[in-house]
Amino acid sequence: MRxxxxxxxxxxxxxxxxxxxxxxxxxxxxxxxxxxxxxGPVVLKSQVLSGGRMKAGAVKFADTPDECPALxxxxxxxxxNDQKCRAVLVEEKTPVAQEYFVSVTWDGRRKLPVLxxxxxxxxxxxxxxxxxxxxxxxTHFSTILPLTPRIAKEAIADVGVTGSxxxxxxxxxxxxxxLFLDYDLTLAEINPLARLEDGRFIVLDGHLDLxxxxxxxxxxxxAELGIGEDETRQAREPTEFEIAGRKVNEADHRGVAGxxxxxxxxxxxxxxxxxxxxxxxxxxxxxxxxxxxxxEIGGNPSVKKACELTxxxxxxxxxxxxxxxxxxxxxxxxxxxARGVIKGCIESGKDPAEVITIFRIPGAWEExxxxxxxxxxxxxxDRSVSMYEAAxxxxxxxxxx
Amino acid sequence: xxxxxxxxxxxxxxxxxxREAVNLTRENLDYGSTIVAGVxxxxxxxxxxxxxxxxxxxxxxxxxxxxxxxxxSVPPGFVxxxxxxxxxxxxxxLVVVTENVPRKDVAQAVELAKLRGARIIGPNxxxxxxxxxxxxxxVGGPAANTRQAYRKxxxxxxxxxxxxxxxxxxxxTAAGLGQSTCVSIGxxxxxxxxxxxxxxxxxxxxxxxxxxxxxxxxGRMEAELAEWVxxxxxxxxxxxxxxxxxxxxxxxxxxxxAGTIVEGKEDTTxxxxxxxxxxxxxxxERIEEIPALIKARMQASRASTQ
Amino acid sequence: MPGLFINVTVADDVAKDVEIAxxxxxxxxxxxxxxxxxxxxILEENLDECxxxxxxxxxxxxxxxxxxxxxxx
Numbered sequence: 013m014r015x016x017x018x019x020x021x022x023x024x025x026x027x028x029x030x031x032x033x034x035x036x037x038x039x040x041x042x043x044x045x046x047x048x049x050x051x052g053p054v055v056l057k058s059q060v061l062s063g064g065r066m067k068a069g070a071v072k073f074a075d076t077p078d079e080c081p082a083l084x085x086x087x088x089x090x091x092x093n094d095q096k097c098r099a100v101l102v103e104e105k106t107p108v109a110q111e112y113f114v115s116v117t118w119d120g121r122r123k124l125p126v127l128x129x130x131x132x133x134x135x136x137x138x139x140x141x142x143x144x145x146x147x148x149x150x151t152h153f154s155t156i157l158p159l160t161p162r163i164a165k166e167a168i169a170d171v172g173v174t175g176s177x178x179x180x181x182x183x184x185x186x187x188x189x190x191l192f193l194d195y196d197l198t199l200a201e202i203n204p205l206a207r208l209e210d211g212r213f214i215v216l217d218g219h220l221d222l223x224x225x226x227x228x229x230x231x232x233x234x235a236e237l238g239i240g241e242d243e244t245r246q247a248r249e250p251t252e253f254e255i256a257g258r259k260v261n262e263a264d265h266r267g268v269a270g271x272x273x274x275x276x277x278x279x280x281x282x283x284x285x286x287x288x289x290x291x292x293x294x295x296x297x298x299x300x301x302x303x304x305x306x307x308e309i310g311g312n313p314s315v316k317k318a319c320e321l322t323x324x325x326x327x328x329x330x331x332x333x334x335x336x337x338x339x340x341x342x343x344x345x346x347x348x349x350a351r352g353v354i355k356g357c358i359e360s361g362k363d364p365a366e367v368i369t370i371f372r373i374p375g376a377w378e379e380x381x382x383x384x385x386x387x388x389x390x391x392x393x394d395r396s397v398s399m400y401e402a403a404x405x406x407x408x409x410x411x412x413x
Numbered sequence: 414x415x416x417x418x419x420x421x422x423x424x425x426x427x428x429x430x431x432r433e434a435v436n437l438t439r440e441n442l443d444y445g446s447t448i449v450a451g452v453x454x455x456x457x458x459x460x461x462x463x464x465x466x467x468x469x470x471x472x473x474x475x476x477x478x479x480x481x482x483x484x485x486s487v488p489p490g491f492v493x494x495x496x497x498x499x500x501x502x503x504x505x506x507l508v509v510v511t512e513n514v515p516r517k518d519v520a521q522a523v524e525l526a527k528l529r530g531a532r533i534i535g536p537n538x539x540x541x542x543x544x545x546x547x548x549x550x551x552v553g554g555p556a557a558n559t560r561q562a563y564r565k566x567x568x569x570x571x572x573x574x575x576x577x578x579x580x581x582x583x584x585x586t587a588a589g590l591g592q593s594t595c596v597s598i599g600x601x602x603x604x605x606x607x608x609x610x611x612x613x614x615x616x617x618x619x620x621x622x623x624x625x626x627x628x629x630x631x632g633r634m635e636a637e638l639a640e641w642v643x644x645x646x647x648x649x650x651x652x653x654x655x656x657x658x659x660x661x662x663x664x665x666x667x668x669x670x671a672g673t674i675v676e677g678k679e680d681t682t683x684x685x686x687x688x689x690x691x692x693x694x695x696x697x698e699r700i701e702e703i704p705a706l707i708k709a710r711m712q713a714s715r716a717s718t719q
Numbered sequence: 720m721p722g723l724f725i726n727v728t729v730a731d732d733v734a735k736d737v738e739i740a741x742x743x744x745x746x747x748x749x750x751x752x753x754x755x756x757x758x759x760x761i762l763e764e765n766l767d768e769c770x771x772x773x774x775x776x777x778x779x780x781x782x783x784x785x786x787x788x789x790x791x792x
Contacts, residue, residue, distance in 0.1 A: 118516055118520070118602065118603060120602055120603050120604075120607075120632050120633055120634065120672075121607070121633055121634075121637050123519075123520050123523045123524070123603050123605075124520060124524070125520070154524060155517060155520045155521045155524055156521050156524050156525060193517060196515050196516070196517050198516065198602075223515055223516055223517075224667075225489070225513045225514065225515045225516070226515040226516075226517070229490075229515070246665065246666060246667065248666070271668070271669075273666070273668065284576070285574070285575070285576040286574050286575075286576065286600055286669040286670045286673075287572070287573065287574020287575075287576055287577035287600070287627055287629060287656055287669060287670070288574070288576050288577060288580065289668070289669060290629055290656035290657035290659075290660070290668060290669050290673070291577065291580075291654075291656040291657075291700070293657075293659055294656060294657065294658050294659055295699075297659055306668060308669065310576070314749075314768055315724075315767045315768050316767075316768065338576070339574075339576040339577055339579065339580035340562055340576070340579045340580045340583045341554070341576065341579075342539065342551060342552065342553055342554030342555075342558065342559075342575070342576065342579055343436070343551055343554055345770075347771075348770070351723070351724045351767055354723070355723055355724075355767065358723070374583075375554065375558055375562075375579070376554045376555060376558050380771070383788075383790055383791055384724065384790045387790040387791075388790075395583055395587070396587070398584070398699065398700055398701040399580070399699075399700060400699040400700065400701065401701075
């Protein structure tokens with residue numbers, strides 16, 4: 013989950029990284045006041061969970077505080093890659109001599125954290141790596157051996173930095189590496205890290221991403237930064253439907269029936285598991301079907317959970333029918349899912365035979381499951397019908413409706 | 414022959430008294446696996462389906478001599494230490510089934526494993542099966558269901574999805590193609606063993622004649638596989654199925670496994686398919702195309718070696 | 720609300736046995752039985768969660784507890 017720039021900077025400040033003067037504005041008046049406190053030219057930056065702010069016009073410069081309210085009003089409504097502006101960060105504009113790039117992320121191939129450093133910051137690092145490979149260093153480091161500043165020093169020296177710059181940069185880069193490991197981050201980036209004309213270094217912009225799986229470990233940090241438990245910080249804000257899906261999943265610890273993502277079609281999908289859902293979603297679209305949602309069931313959810321998920325999907329506006337499909341299941345039970353979805357249909361006031369286009373879940377306890385489906389007149393198929401074919405049957409029924 | 418496990422592989426289960434692990438124990442025993450012992454701290458002296466429980470891996474080793482494998486089925490926050498414990502007590506093959514393990518913990522366990530010459534499969538996986546011999550993990554479910562889906566033969570399967578491992582095996586079995594060993598490698602961004610790291614093992618296994626893989630968006634694992642296949646001039650034809658093509662249009666959204674998110678251009682299915690095809694890997698549009706593609710590729714490679 | 724898929728019956732004499740009631744509550748993984756001073760009570764809202772494990776059948780004298788699949792007629 014991505015942090016806003018101002019949140020990242022709050023953490024940087026805590027860890028003693030050098031930052032310029034600045035404060036967060038949530039209104040045009042606050043923007044003006046912030047500029048007055050700073051004194052001198054300022055930069056106003058939209059706080060948004062996306063790159064490309066400059067291009068979108070969501071970063072503006074002001075020479076005097078009086079210019080700030082109008083600039084605030086210009087920036088605030090701009091969506092950057094569909095992301096809303098949460099506030100505007102007003103910072104002193106500093107005369108920069110050179111920009112550097114530092115980032116720490118995971119390398120899934122080497123299974124180690126990797127530190128990227130460049131003395132050509134501020135621009136697209138992938139482009140720098142391609143055109144000027146000698147200006148980018150890539151250094152893997154251990155997660156179990158002691159972390160010491162020499163790794164940072166070597167990475168910086170690798171691009172040719174020496175003298176007092178090397179000595180000033182080393183503790184900053186080292187701190188970012190520690191921060192990355194301490195907070196279970198998936199990305200810790202400072203870009204640009206600027207050397208000012210007087211030789212000092214400051215962090216101009218930063219970007220931190222916390223691993224969702226590690227949220228529980230860092231409750232204190234999240235509370236300090238004011239990040240709510242409901243905030244997913246995905247590429248877009250969760251919809252009401254998606255929040256309701258999460259509640260269904262969390263209400264019952266038995267198995268998974270969640271990860272609901274909203275789409276705007278008419279065919280509700282009760283699908284699983286992780287890989288199966290991706291496969292089935294593709295299959296439905298290939299047949300020309302219009303999914304109303306993505307979801308995942310797995311880990312043998314209770315009847316109640318499967319029932320609640322079915323009800324949620326059936327209650328979504330525009331959903332006419334549902335398809336219940338999974339790959340051959342091992343621990344999720346066919347009969348339990350069958351009970352759950354049928355119950356969900358009935359409790360929604362619908363006839364399962366009518367509203368379930370196809371039930372394709374072969375595997376554990378299928379004999380028992382098929383008996384239930386037969387009793388309610390629901391069309392089902394076993395593993396001899398492929399996932400792709402089952403999706404085709406579901407889509408065909410939508411056409412007939 | 415097979416890779417990683419056979420019916421002689423002796424393993425233990427960490428967290429054996431947990432709900433999922435009890436189930437695993439039963440299913441693995443029924444399938445013919447050799448489970449030496451289980452570990453749950455504070456529960457020494459009990460047994461689970463006749464498997465004795467100990468407080469620590471050290472106690473297991475004292476009582477039963479070295480143990481080659483361990484299934485790690487403990488809550489996410491305990492996974493790292495459970496791995497350390499198994500590795501430091503001489504276990505060489507770990508199957509971590511737990512989901513939602515933070516990446517740093519996985520990286521730490523993998524690093525120690527590497528230092529000690531051990532291998533980790535997973536986390537967030539269903540384990541390994543050498544059909545008609547043994548399985549280690551939840552792959553295939555109850556023994557009867559497992560026998561229905563998996564049959565001994567010559568195709569190796571590697572999959573980031575546990576469920577799709579069985580779907581692919583079941584499809585191959587129905588088409589008369591058995592499997593040598595199938596490995597559910599796990600769906601996280603960092604896993605102990607990648608496709609490319611399993612390839613040398615399959616390459617060296619005389620019973621494996623072809624490979625089927627399940628693949629999805631996110632990460633660089635397919636690129637790494639493509640590179641390996643090309644650089645090592647692999648004798649094994651590889652057929653891949655790529656799921657999640659719809660995700661190419663939905664950058665930054667996470668679907669399915671923790672590792673399944675399109676972050677950069679290289680993560681997309683389009684990019685992965687192009688790389689794999691360039692390396693001579695056949696990419697199936699649908700699961701049901703895999704058997705025919707494998708048969709054709711196996712025939713071609715037999716013809717060329719004669 | 721009774722179960723849609725599963726019904727569980729306990730013979731009268733066994734239902735009043737406090738010891739058996741306790742055992743039934745203990746063995747059922749989905750909490751269908753609740754033991755009280757007067758014997759066992761069936762929690763109807765959990766009936767459909769029955770996983771057909773038969774542990775309740777083993778916990779009571781033969782034939783005294785019955786699990787009925789309402790869909791198998």
